[in-house]
Amino acid sequence: MSQLTVKTIVGIEVHVQLKTRTKLFCGCRTSFGDAPNTNTCPVCLGLPGVLPVMNREAYRLSVMTAMALKCKPARHTKWDRKHYYYPDLPKNYQISQYDQPLGEHGFLEIETSQGRRKIRVLRVHLEEDAGKLLHAEGGGNYSEVDLNRTGTPLLEIVSEPDMTSVEEARAYCTTLRQLVTYLGVSEANMQMGQMRFEPNINLHISRDGEIFKTPIVELKNLNSFRSVERAVAYEERRQLAAWQESGITLSQGGKTTRGWNDTSGETYVQREKEEAHDYRYFPEPDLVVVEPEESWLAEIERNLPELPLEKKDRFINSYGLSEYDAGVLTSTAEMAHYYEAVVTATNRPKPAANWITQALTREINARGIEINRLEDFPLSAERLAELVLAVDGGTISKNAGDTVLSEMIESGKSAQAIIDEKGLAQVSDSSALEGIVDEAIAANPGPVADYKAGKKQAIGRIMGAVMKASGGKANPRLVTEILERKLAE
Amino acid sequence: MSDLMEMTALEMRAAMECGEVTSRQLVGASFDRIAALDERVHAFISLRHDDALAEAEAIDSRRAAGESAAKLGPLAGIPIAIKDNLCTRDGLATTCGSKMLENFRAPYDAHVVQKLRAAGAIIVGKCNLDEFAMGSSTENSGFGPTRNPWNLECVPGGSSGGSAACVASRMVPMAVGSDTGGSIRQPGSLCGVIGMKPTYGRVSRYGLIAFASSLDQIGPFTRTVDDAALLLGVLSGPDSRDSTCLDHPVPDYLAGLEQVDFKNLRIGVPGEFFGQGLDAEVEKAVRRAIKIYEDAGATLVEVDLPHSAYAVETYYIVATAECSSNLARYDGVHYGHRSTAEAGMIDMYEHSRAEGFGDEVKRRVMLGTHVLSSGYYDAYYLTALKVRQKIKQDFDQAFAKVDCIMGPTSPSPAFLFGARTDDPLSMYLSDIYTISANLATIPGISVPCGHTESGLPIGLQIMSDVFTEDRLLGIARLIQESRQDYRRRPPILESN
Numbered sequence: 001m002s003q004l005t006v007k008t009i010v011g012i013e014v015h016v017q018l019k020t021r022t023k024l025f026c027g028c029r030t031s032f033g034d035a036p037n038t039n040t041c042p043v044c045l046g047l048p049g050v051l052p053v054m055n056r057e058a059y060r061l062s063v064m065t066a067m068a069l070k071c072k073p074a075r076h077t078k079w080d081r082k083h084y085y086y087p088d089l090p091k092n093y094q095i096s097q098y099d100q101p102l103g104e105h106g107f108l109e110i111e112t113s114q115g116r117r118k119i120r121v122l123r124v125h126l127e128e129d130a131g132k133l134l135h136a137e138g139g140g141n142y143s144e145v146d147l148n149r150t151g152t153p154l155l156e157i158v159s160e161p162d163m164t165s166v167e168e169a170r171a172y173c174t175t176l177r178q179l180v181t182y183l184g185v186s187e188a189n190m191q192m193g194q195m196r197f198e199p200n201i202n203l204h205i206s207r208d209g210e211i212f213k214t215p216i217v218e219l220k221n222l223n224s225f226r227s228v229e230r231a232v233a234y235e236e237r238r239q240l241a242a243w244q245e246s247g248i249t250l251s252q253g254g255k256t257t258r259g260w261n262d263t264s265g266e267t268y269v270q271r272e273k274e275e276a277h278d279y280r281y282f283p284e285p286d287l288v289v290v291e292p293e294e295s296w297l298a299e300i301e302r303n304l305p306e307l308p309l310e311k312k313d314r315f316i317n318s319y320g321l322s323e324y325d326a327g328v329l330t331s332t333a334e335m336a337h338y339y340e341a342v343v344t345a346t347n348r349p350k351p352a353a354n355w356i357t358q359a360l361t362r363e364i365n366a367r368g369i370e371i372n373r374l375e376d377f378p379l380s381a382e383r384l385a386e387l388v389l390a391v392d393g394g395t396i397s398k399n400a401g402d403t404v405l406s407e408m409i410e411s412g413k414s415a416q417a418i419i420d421e422k423g424l425a426q427v428s429d430s431s432a433l434e435g436i437v438d439e440a441i442a443a444n445p446g447p448v449a450d451y452k453a454g455k456k457q458a459i460g461r462i463m464g465a466v467m468k469a470s471g472g473k474a475n476p477r478l479v480t481e482i483l484e485r486k487l488a489e
Numbered sequence: 490m491s492d493l494m495e496m497t498a499l500e501m502r503a504a505m506e507c508g509e510v511t512s513r514q515l516v517g518a519s520f521d522r523i524a525a526l527d528e529r530v531h532a533f534i535s536l537r538h539d540d541a542l543a544e545a546e547a548i549d550s551r552r553a554a555g556e557s558a559a560k561l562g563p564l565a566g567i568p569i570a571i572k573d574n575l576c577t578r579d580g581l582a583t584t585c586g587s588k589m590l591e592n593f594r595a596p597y598d599a600h601v602v603q604k605l606r607a608a609g610a611i612i613v614g615k616c617n618l619d620e621f622a623m624g625s626s627t628e629n630s631g632f633g634p635t636r637n638p639w640n641l642e643c644v645p646g647g648s649s650g651g652s653a654a655c656v657a658s659r660m661v662p663m664a665v666g667s668d669t670g671g672s673i674r675q676p677g678s679l680c681g682v683i684g685m686k687p688t689y690g691r692v693s694r695y696g697l698i699a700f701a702s703s704l705d706q707i708g709p710f711t712r713t714v715d716d717a718a719l720l721l722g723v724l725s726g727p728d729s730r731d732s733t734c735l736d737h738p739v740p741d742y743l744a745g746l747e748q749v750d751f752k753n754l755r756i757g758v759p760g761e762f763f764g765q766g767l768d769a770e771v772e773k774a775v776r777r778a779i780k781i782y783e784d785a786g787a788t789l790v791e792v793d794l795p796h797s798a799y800a801v802e803t804y805y806i807v808a809t810a811e812c813s814s815n816l817a818r819y820d821g822v823h824y825g826h827r828s829t830a831e832a833g834m835i836d837m838y839e840h841s842r843a844e845g846f847g848d849e850v851k852r853r854v855m856l857g858t859h860v861l862s863s864g865y866y867d868a869y870y871l872t873a874l875k876v877r878q879k880i881k882q883d884f885d886q887a888f889a890k891v892d893c894i895m896g897p898t899s900p901s902p903a904f905l906f907g908a909r910t911d912d913p914l915s916m917y918l919s920d921i922y923t924i925s926a927n928l929a930t931i932p933g934i935s936v937p938c939g940h941t942e943s944g945l946p947i948g949l950q951i952m953s954d955v956f957t958e959d960r961l962l963g964i965a966r967l968i969q970e971s972r973q974d975y976r977r978r979p980p981i982l983e984s985n
Contacts, residue, residue, distance in 0.1 A: 042597050048593065049575075049576045049695070051730060051732065052732075081814050087834065091817065145822070280861035281861075285702035285703035286699075286702050286732065
């Protein structure tokens with residue numbers, strides 16, 4: 001049997017629901033969970049005689065995203081109608097952008113175990129979402145239509161087929177989510193379907209110098225990173241097995257649409273090539289072309305926030321953080337902002353990073369807190385700063401600091417108040433410590449002899465005696481200093 | 490005056506202002522006339538008798554209480570009819586002449602309906618039309634055709650045939666229609682009334698049930714140019730709900746009527762408008778009308794509109810493409826006719842549309858679906874858009890040399906029922922002179938310029954550059970003042 005090498009090729013279409021107050025072409029609210037068909041009006045219901053009017057804010061958020069993806073924003077764009085019949089689409093056409101997307105030819109930089117890579121972005125365009133069908137339970141032969149979601153603005157971001165692994169596919173999706181939340185253009189709440197992924201995947205299999213391309217599969221409507229990961233991995237296996245069995249390649253098999261069953265962990269055929277739609281795109285005559293002014297575009301560009309990777313690099317370079325810490329601290333804009341507030345108040349970038357990535361993260365996880373806004377942190381940056389300084393300055397021990405942190409979150413009291421209340425301040429008075437150290441040396445002749453004989457770790461036993469005698473309050477750094485000096489005498 | 494309905498809208502307004510007549514009397518007279526004639530004419534699909542009378546009485550009492558004319562509005566108390574493709578939330582159905590929407594009650598008022606109500610107009614009813622405004626004779630209405638008041642054996646033109654016929658037969662002094670390829674001007678011509686299509690973007694289309702969005706425009710039917718100026722002023726102006734409606738200043742059209750300097754007027758008379766297929770009597774009347782302008786000192790200038798030869802083909806690609814898309818929403822799911830045939834989703838779509846739409850609508854939806862199909866789009870739709878650009882350029886070049894273009898509105902006077910129903914192409918050619926204005930987005934007006942020997946009206950079409958409606962109306966007024974055709978009454982009124 002000859003040697004096979006298999007290369008995975010993945011491109012992903014992502015739909016992001018934009019965070020606008022109102023819908024894309026009418027004034028209805030975009031809120032969710034309301035009673036069916038309450039956030040509707042003649043326009044989004046597609047009643048006879050109505051006309052769409054573009055939501056400028058949606059367009060602005062889209063341009064902002066396109067710019068963050070390093071796309072060239074269009075100076076001239078238009079709207080098109082995409083036709084298909086479905087009961088959740090009341091006009092039976094969707095207003096979208098066909099041949100003139102608002103942004104083209106950018107990239108998103110991702111990080112994987114293999115390092116950083118640019119994934120090219122083919123296009124970014126804006127379109128309206130459809131409604132929802134609720135199928136009757138218990139086998140009723142009807143469906144109910146909820147048009148609350150109809151007309152909410154969706155940004156479609158289409159990548160080039162640049163990803164070559166499950167890991168990259170996942171990294172692209174998580175990085176994109178991080179980006180849109182950084183920009184504040186979307187809540188990107190996955191449970192609410194505010195971000196949906198449609199990976200296109202096939203394999204390039206080489207055998208004896210010949211390359212076989214498997215038919216492309218488009219996976220529809222994945223709404224979690226985990227399902228992207230699992231579905232792409234499943235397709236890698238399935239496509240290889242299918243090719244080995246049938247030998248069918250892209251030129252024969254074309255493109256198929258498949259769905260993902262999260263329970264069975266399998267993909268299934270939704271639409272074969274022959275059933276491909278003719279959407280009969282044509283320019284939307286009810287809307288005028290969009291030609292943004294240069295000054296308006298320039299203002300958006302000027303106000304673009306620092307992007308995640310730029311921020312991460314700056315944290316590494318300016319604050320001397322590790323890759324890992326910088327990554328954790330820039331995982332969300334809120335986290336980064338919180339960290340920098342603590343740094344500003346303490347001027348202790350590394351201890352501040354340690355406190356947030358370790359003890360505070362532990363507390364947040366233990367309490368099941370979700371950080372979506374700055375106010376979600378259980379402790380203000382100013383309060384944490386006080387603690388960072390108390391430990392770093394030697395007022396209290398690291399262990400005492402953990403206790404104080406927990407107590408601060410519970411009680412809302414300041415670090416100083418808790419230190420005073422609990423008597424946690426360390427003894428940093430060397431004259432007081434000298435006596436205790438002398439006593440400990442006298443009481444532990446064995447370890448002292450060991451230490452002097454070169455077994456340096458024996459110092460730990462003597463340290464332990466000092467700490468015990470001090471009731472845990474001795475400043476360990478100071479004790480070590482005194483001990484080493486005395487033992488060297 | 491013995492016949493209140495012989496008054497123009499401006500005369501009604503003056504009479505109400507000096508207390509000679511009340512709105513209640515005028516609206517009552519309007520309904521009397523409708524009751525007397527509409528069984529034969531069938532201009533209306535629905536009437537709002539009680540509501541209209543109540544609104545008229547309200548206007549009368551406000552006027553009696555001393556409210557100023559300015560506050561009452563420029564159309565206060567005047568009865569008016571609107572084409573039944575304009576949405577109203579007054580409880581009347583908005584049918585668009587289709588069985589599909591026979592029971593559709595819109596939950597909102599069209600922009601122009603709001604404007605009319607704000608201006609104090611009393612809407613008496615909604616007028617018949619070709620289904621979804623597709624047709625040139627109202628024979629395509631799902632509720633039976635309208636008859637021409639000048640000869641009940643003849644069509645009134647279309648698609649706004651009901652609006653034209655009710656004004657011609659003095660049921661109302663003014664009506665509102667819509668024009669996609671001639672649907673105001675052609676019935677205006679065939680019924681002997683003023684019919685005007687304003688510049689695309691002059692009047693908001695919000696609430697006008699779309700046929701072809703890039704061509705549809707709402708406009709007035711009246712018996713006089715002066716009334717058209719009055720009504721156009723009410724309808725015009727920007728609307729934040731229609732992105733294609735332009736924020737262009739609305740001049741005082743009435744005040745502008747006498748501003749035209751005929752001595753310096755340059756009139757383009759394109760040879761293309763006097764070619765094969767033009768009825769001899771129509772040609773004679775139109776040339777005679779143009780002579781009146783020459784006699785007033787105007788200069789005739791030869792202009793070429795070479796691409797107008799392709800106007801009909803271009804129009805039937807653009808219009809059907811847009812119509813196939815605009816009418817996709819009538820599927821029986823959310824509103825409108827739903828087939829009772831028990832079947833699955835696709836069958837429900839197919840049956841509902843098959844039962845709800847008439848033949849002409851189906852024909853155009855199929856044509857439009859075809860021209861937008863993958864593989865045909867470039868050859869048809871894209872090419873049509875390019876030719877449309879050329880047609881527009883022809884007019885731009887012409888308007889560099891002339892102030893207006895004149896010719897016949899329709900190649901023939903009103904024709905007999907059934908004469909063209911078996912041959913869609915011959916029906917499509919009814920709009921051969923009017924279609925170009927829609928493609929070029931320019932305003933056009935049809936003004937009566939005489940009658941055939943058998944007594945059928947003939948219309949002169951005048952077109953001008955975008956947003957020059959004020960001058961267009963002023964030009965049209967000369968022929969009205971010198972011929973006084975509007976005073977001639979259709980025979981149905983005498984047989985009454």
